[in-house]
Amino acid sequence: MKEEIKPLFRDVLLVCEEMDLLGGTEFSLDGCKLPSNASRRWSGTFAILKEKKEKIERRVAYLLAEHVEADSNEGMDRSEETRKAKQVEKLKQQAARIEKFLETNKPKPGKQFKEVQSNVTDNESAVMTTTHVLFKAIMGRY
Secondary structure, rough: OOHHHHHHHHHHHHHHHHHEEEEEEEEEEEOOOOOOOHHHHHOOOOOHHHHHHHHHHHHHHHHHHHHHHHHHHHHOHHHHHHHHHHHHHHHHHHHHHHHHHHHHHHOOOOOOOOOOOOOOOOOOOOOOOOOOOEEEEEEOOO
């Protein structure tokens, strides 16, 4: 909601200035954490996300090779076979999800053009290090 918040924030600053509520050139406001379904497991730079996808694909290859070997030895029971098949399918879906994200999104530039972490689930989310993060906006005329 960046586009909706920007004019609202500007208006709040202007009203505060008119009422002499601003003591200087900075205006601070407490950050607030909101629940999100964006987990750290699905976060990373594009390089890290590619590495995660490759790791998942290696795990799939390993499980499939293990499955083929068990088939040739007839050593895997049906329940174990079903469990591994479900695990392989889940891993393939995870790899496809990351692949789709990497194809449809671009890296997010941060300070000094260093890439900041993206999130596959919610790319608008951001990691907050503490519950008392302050956001500052330099007061100026808009």
